[in-house]
Amino acid sequence: MPNDTMKKIVSLAKRRGFIFQSSEIYGGLKACYDYGPLGVELKRNIKDAWWRDMVHRREDVVGLDCSIIMHPDVWKASGHLAGFSDPLVDCKNCKERFRADHAPRKDAGTETEYRENGKQDGKKLKGVVGKQGYVCPVCGGGDLSDERQFNLMFRTSLGSVDPMQEIAGAVEELAKLDAKGRRERLGEIIAKSAVYLRPETAQGMFVNFKNILDSSRMKPPFGIAQTGKSYRNEITTANLTFRTCEFEQMELEFFVEPGTDDEWYAYWRNARLEWYKKLGIREKNLRLRDHEQSELAHYAKACADVEYFFPFENESGEGEWGELEGIANRTDYDLKKHAEATGKDLSYFETETKKRYIPYVIEPAAGADRATLAFLCDAYDEEAIPDQKGEDAVRTVLRFHPRIAPIKAAVFPLVKKDGLPEKSREIMAALLDQGVNCFYDQSGAIGRRYRRMDEAGTPFCITVDAETNEQNTVTVRERDSMQQTRIGVNEVVEYIKEKVK
Ligand code: ATP
16 A cells, blocks of 8 residues: 555545544644544444444343443452553653564664654664664664553542642651652552553453343353443554554453353454454455464463554555454453452352353453544545546545445535425435434535545435426435436435445
């Protein structure tokens, strides 16, 4: 894919109201984004498709919506407080801070070429790759600091007492302590009211496992699904919404009897790849990548990522594979940890067989923002077609699957008279009544109106013209083929509903 594709997608996303930089009029906030009118519809449709396929269509899955702030001990038990950290490194040349595990690998001791201060137009310099065996992802330099761990959870305080007050009151006491003592004392004060924004939705399902068993008559194999915001203080953020500090997840925790876990893992690994294909992502841009044994989290028995080939700008200019979703066999680790921490019994007793066990968990964990970005990238297309004067022109079109397209149909009166606007409004109302999101546009030449809808990814445009008055028919123009079909006004709702089902 050409290197400027991502630039074009970012520009279209802003111009047409899919994605804006957060707080843009204040200069923007790094790695925070807002979804505009088209973007919010697209993301909602993706989340709705996930919920319908993962919860409504399945008798063995129920939904859940947990609070973002949970008891802080949840994160102690889950291991997030101690272990949810990334190795961070500072570049001594360009001063960028980055994740060591994401840096380009180069053999230690070999020569590396880097840009002075990381600036594109900076002088090209030569250096040596340090002992770490990687270089700065920004400037390519090899003169780097040691790695330090950094906790990714956002900490805040809950309650009426502001820890700053107690810290202010303890200034004299703190001044008498050495650095280590000061840190410990400050830690004690903060810990009294410290809570965290959840870094994943999954723990909500584990801590509610017993509630759901007791209230819903579910029994393994069964799953609990949740969509919602998660927060990670990510150090390296880039590529629009691919990696941000606030993002939305779509996670399923599927509880199974130990011994049946390999089978269920294989099932979900395949089912989740198929889901993206079913919603229109091209097969050539999707792959499943099994994790090497050395990559697995210590509690995981197996893990595979569904990856998408994003047109990100990089050195090769070809784009790169990025994770959309991870499918993991998390064993009984999480339930066991929460049972140990709370003293509560989180086992399952099967009455028919009199067997008691702690279920194993298969977790397909997807990101709604990454999926939205992948659907946007995959839908983007430029087509060379002659314009009205017969000259070469480019048609920019988003080829969304109708199920996820933000607007399903646009309704156009050919002219603003002869009762055509009124007739168009009637058709709009009938479509909206049936839950079909549509858009009315009466301004500009019809060709221009079609192009605007192509860029928004709207699969159908309905044009109301003179024949509508005479024969009660309209034309329906299909986005991808641009073919027009004449159908009766009374057929429109069923026709569109059937196509976007
Ligand atoms: P990565 O390796 O890319 O940091 P991860 O393996 O830590 O991701 P998981 O903890 O498995 O991610 O989270 C499940 C899904 O949540 C990911 O596949 C991704 O789609 C989404 N996700 C995770 N972190 C972010 C983020 N910072 N921004 C946007 N989406 C994210």
